[in-house]
Amino acid sequence: MNFDHSPIAKDLIARMQKFMQEEVLPAEATYYQQLKGGSDWAQWQQPAIMEELKAKAKAAGLWNLFLPEDGARLANVDYAPLAEITGRSMMSPEVFNCNAPDTGNMEVLVKYGSEEQKQRWLKPLMNGEIRSAFCMTEPDVASSDATNMQATAIVEGDEVVINGRKWWSSGIGHPNCKVLIFMGLSDATADKHRQHSMVLVPLDTPGVKIERMLPVFHTLDEPFGHGEVSFTNVRLPLSAIIGGDDGISGIGRGFEIAQGRLGPGRIHHCMRAIGAAEYALELMCQRSLSRVAFGKPLAKLGGNADIIANARMAIEQARLLTLKAAWMMDTVGVKGAMSEISQIKVIAPNIATQIIDAAMQMHGGAGLSDDFPLAALYAYARVLRLADGPDEVHRGLIAKIELKNQAARANAALATH
Amino acid sequence: MNFDHSPIAKDLIARMQKFMQEEVLPAEATYYQQLKGGSDWAQWQQPAIMEELKAKAKAAGLWNLFLPEDGARLANVDYAPLAEITGRSMMSPEVFNCNAPDTGNMEVLVKYGSEEQKQRWLKPLMNGEIRSAFCMTEPDVASSDATNMQATAIVEGDEVVINGRKWWSSGIGHPNCKVLIFMGLSDATADKHRQHSMVLVPLDTPGVKIERMLPVFHTLDEPFGHGEVSFTNVRLPLSAIIGGDDGISGIGRGFEIAQGRLGPGRIHHCMRAIGAAEYALELMCQRSLSRVAFGKPLAKLGGNADIIANARMAIEQARLLTLKAAWMMDTVGVKGAMSEISQIKVIAPNIATQIIDAAMQMHGGAGLSDDFPLAALYAYARVLRLADGPDEVHRGLIAKIELKNQAARANAALATH
Amino acid sequence: MNFDHSPIAKDLIARMQKFMQEEVLPAEATYYQQLKGGSDWAQWQQPAIMEELKAKAKAAGLWNLFLPEDGARLANVDYAPLAEITGRSMMSPEVFNCNAPDTGNMEVLVKYGSEEQKQRWLKPLMNGEIRSAFCMTEPDVASSDATNMQATAIVEGDEVVINGRKWWSSGIGHPNCKVLIFMGLSDATADKHRQHSMVLVPLDTPGVKIERMLPVFHTLDEPFGHGEVSFTNVRLPLSAIIGGDDGISGIGRGFEIAQGRLGPGRIHHCMRAIGAAEYALELMCQRSLSRVAFGKPLAKLGGNADIIANARMAIEQARLLTLKAAWMMDTVGVKGAMSEISQIKVIAPNIATQIIDAAMQMHGGAGLSDDFPLAALYAYARVLRLADGPDEVHRGLIAKIELKNQAARANAALATH
């Protein structure tokens, strides 16, 4: 057992921390000044400084680390600490072309895309020239049960026809967003996990309409946005279907593709949440050392030291389990790491929200305002308790696997006696 | 022991619920449409429908219930359930002229105001013609320790001169806000609780400048707002000082006045938080009954029933303790109820945030958006964990009183043996 | 709303506290010295001092307060604070003839007993001459679902024949225990809640065998004990059946009788648990004031003040809700108070275990030993999380009632629009 990072990870961690410190964090203020947000999302603009930062990151070899073009993919356990570093700045994943849902979409295209799809969409995504969205969750059903999905992707002749309504399509408001992956019902009579398909939909296809952007704790998350999108008789050639070079053979592969898509993405999200928690702890400590009440720094008052200790313990544990889940994905695959992935998906966003909330409290009213990044970090972590499966679904899955393992163990014990 | 509300409370509860149901809640959509918010607070406007609602509430005898003009004040324990009713709509307290900080400011003026002050400020406040703010918290110090206060109110000849910076001055952005109560240091050499004074400051006094509005979880809470205000050589006649008909004798009475001001206000805030929690539980139950996943309504899945049961238990307990604290204020006074008031100040906002958060979770992404009132209720309850004294200070006070009582008890036991 | 105790309650509280202080607590050491416990329960003896204390309590008019012989029953809300007082000494309820399961058994006999049953069993129980047990829980099934019960009480001619195995029959080891109430299945074909019956079984009836005493956290709770009892063809006349003067008509009334039996008993248990928690808080405060570490009394170290404050808040809330549940039983009956009774049944034992555990921690190793009563109080409170329905069942019931109420509310709202 060795808790040291590999040399390649160590090297990248050092370079990435340096880049964050020297390039990204100092650019944050400019980024938010240049950002044109507001309720009219058609007016949103990409801050110029983001494109400059992207160019620098590319030049520094800190580009597409989640999935290098040349195939020399970092192990998940090596990439994970890099994702953590980006967790302290909500704008930073885009700098490194490592932000959701693009990363997941690129992984899907690498693994399941046809040559044509790769040329048309994967290449510009890898270059950071365009951005993408992923349309799965629906407003009218409990999406925690993915089989509830009602929007349709029906093959009619040499076309696939899309209808329905999706929401929480993150990133769809970005000025550079050009394509979305739509998941819908193709055949309600097929086996439960063979009914759905994924389709690549250019944003400008007739029938695609962004109805509105959804706020999260009152913020629209500009320039990314979380869109509600209607699809009305959207017609695309069969080649838009993901999962078969001929298009048609991708029909019914939606769940299979979704399953593979989610593993690494959850590691990334969880590590970013841990990075956010670590940042919140740092701010909390600094505040508790610098503010004085009743004659002492806050750090010495009442239970504040306990709050700090509890935060440290929670972070250490969550990080180790996330790294172990990543390592298991690398060594035994997503299927073998299923319980661990669900575990971190519950733990990381929960400890992050708790720690960020505690940091807010230590900051007084300032902690809830925009003078500190805590409200923004909180929104990110809170959303994660729902996105990619709510806590409840993951806990259910963990218990199911546990009970299955324990039953097998009991049976094995019986068999040997 | 009798847990029944008094006849007068029962009558008002029934009338108020009816008014909320028939007048206020149906008007909410219009209110938010008419509301002109946004980042330029000088443009904020009072929605016309609010003035209509105020007139109706006045006509219905549901006006100033926290403090009737004729002196026939409701007992705190009778007013408390009315405050709870207003907790489910953030806009509703103003309808009944019962919103903070006006209520506290009016109480101060009733109790400590000179005749002139009453004529000039109390009367229009009671009539709902103007609104007011309260400036106590400061950006540069830990305001959890009120003695940290640095802004000054110094007597110079026949004037009091105000300097310093305040923030979280709630309601100061309201178009109708015309006056604020400023609390500042008058004499640093006096006894610790005799150093500060309260001064009535018309908003248009030269030297008063609203620097910005502070967001709370990204919302500016229009048209009320939470302002950061600078005071630069603001000069007022001594008659602006609260606490003595001659003005000057109010110098040094700031803490004394603040103490009396906070008791009833904490009951109001806590009951509104409980009302918000009750509303969140209602929404949670409705959602859990109507959404289906894995073949069952959410209410029947996993630990969801436990979440509902825990919420019900938390609300019942918090409400009873808040009512008891109100009853103690009525029977033994604020001083005798000090521990209980601090207790509810910790409990009510905490259980409210937890229950609202659980309701969000039950709603999925929708719960974080503006499609439901949960994000707004959450912000209200979360702020309350800091406003009027953070949890930490109240817990400290509760423990101090407890230890004092227990030590007295131990001594008494010793004395009898 | 009035949080004051009634004059009759106030008088009894004062007298009972005095009696506890002057008679019971000073006698505790003697009681435990005289007590002959150990693993051979046939050797257990009633300490002589207990009979002396009982005589004194009777003389002082502090006897059978839960149910006065003359019918002038105290309201539940008036008796509740008396039960709390007895919570600080595990031996004290017997002093006042107010201990479980005798109280519940007496209530059953008052309400459902035949004249003969009252003469033979109720009278000596009321006089404190004998003690009784209650046999419901079974070792082989999940007793949280009472309908799982497998032991049988079958009518054969003019006899009722009892078979099966029960456990957690508390008090059955007491040297004075002479009778038990057995609950068993009479007719598996009847309606679900009409299948079981209750039968009075003298302990010396052939076929009744105490198999062993069950330890709770390693203690046997002498001289009461928690027995496992087997019943083998135990034959009794029909007049032993509870619920009808003719015996036979009591068949199938087991659940109905059990339901009524449990309400007041839960109030008693919860108030005793609150009394235990209050005592633990008192000990915790005293310890935290008297022990010094790192140059300060423990009360001033780290989060200890928060622990004390949290305990105070939990107790205040739990007590108020328990009193309200008692008041509801008095005013709207057990059925109308069903949710509240389940709520306190969850809350009181949980906060008691938490507070007692915190008190242990404040005492260091001593807190786990017998130098302090904490380990004994903990065992009592911990058992209560299971006895009379585990937390889980009560939470389920609270949620069920809540969802039913909310659904009705939603329907009513629909109906008026």
Add this chain to the structure above:
Amino acid sequence: MNFDHSPIAKDLIARMQKFMQEEVLPAEATYYQQLKGGSDWAQWQQPAIMEELKAKAKAAGLWNLFLPEDGARLANVDYAPLAEITGRSMMSPEVFNCNAPDTGNMEVLVKYGSEEQKQRWLKPLMNGEIRSAFCMTEPDVASSDATNMQATAIVEGDEVVINGRKWWSSGIGHPNCKVLIFMGLSDATADKHRQHSMVLVPLDTPGVKIERMLPVFHTLDEPFGHGEVSFTNVRLPLSAIIGGDDGISGIGRGFEIAQGRLGPGRIHHCMRAIGAAEYALELMCQRSLSRVAFGKPLAKLGGNADIIANARMAIEQARLLTLKAAWMMDTVGVKGAMSEISQIKVIAPNIATQIIDAAMQMHGGAGLSDDFPLAALYAYARVLRLADGPDEVHRGLIAKIELKNQAARANAALATH
């Protein structure tokens, strides 16, 4: 980063699990039958089967694994999983000669013992011929602050004279216990951490008196026991002092030696607690699958699946952090791992008590009795929240280190700008 155990650890894990399954667990019933416990500790006997098991473990090469005689010490990270295996049987550590406080005492002697001390005490301890105790905690002071220690070890001429009272001297009741390590104050005028010394005291030295055995949750933990011991003018030659071949130079090294002693012991304790938690989870799952209520196995009812999932997550995290702490001890030493060691010392016993408590609840009353090992496991884990430093002290230390690190980080950041 590699989460796989080393080949040597894997081999030992497999052999140890086999030995536990085939030898130790089947022998438990016999062990407890042969054990003669009870309140008269002078009568306690070592069960014969324990000596048989010890011989077998020695033969199987599973002896003294924590510290092999030949110096080929296992790394802490390799030994840790072996300690976990022994956590499911309270009697098993002795089988492998790996139980506290002998392990710590042996470590002390290996590192600080004189040749004579090694011959006389270390050798028979390593052979499992004798057992030992450790006397540090005192009844009259808050031992969470070790500098409170009042018992004395004063050099008088060529003797060291010991006086004072100790308690929680675990293992002192064991029939094989022949020696204890006493820690006491030698020079109150020396530097704070140079005032105390450690002395080896044969149990039969005149003046050493075991006053009583302390129960933990009503159990005496036979045949080990937790003793209260008085020392009255106990005189020993200087060669009994630990820490210098000449005896005298060990004076004042008590804290230094204690510090080194505690690191590995905490890993062992925490891993055993994790093993206990893992066992409790196993029992909980089995019970939840086999018991049926309301028509379903408990595992499918209410929040039970969540309880299982939460337990799994807590165990995984605690185990990883404990292993990391062990690895840090191996790689950067006890001093560098100080925060991590304190972290696991808080976490492991806390999650263990919570999980064991949850398992009890799932078992109903049976869970509190001796029909399952849960009450015994609970007592072990609960004691650990106090032994070797209470949670509160460790949390304080974690926070202190964190704040120091964060302050250094902030200063470094300032320095580079």
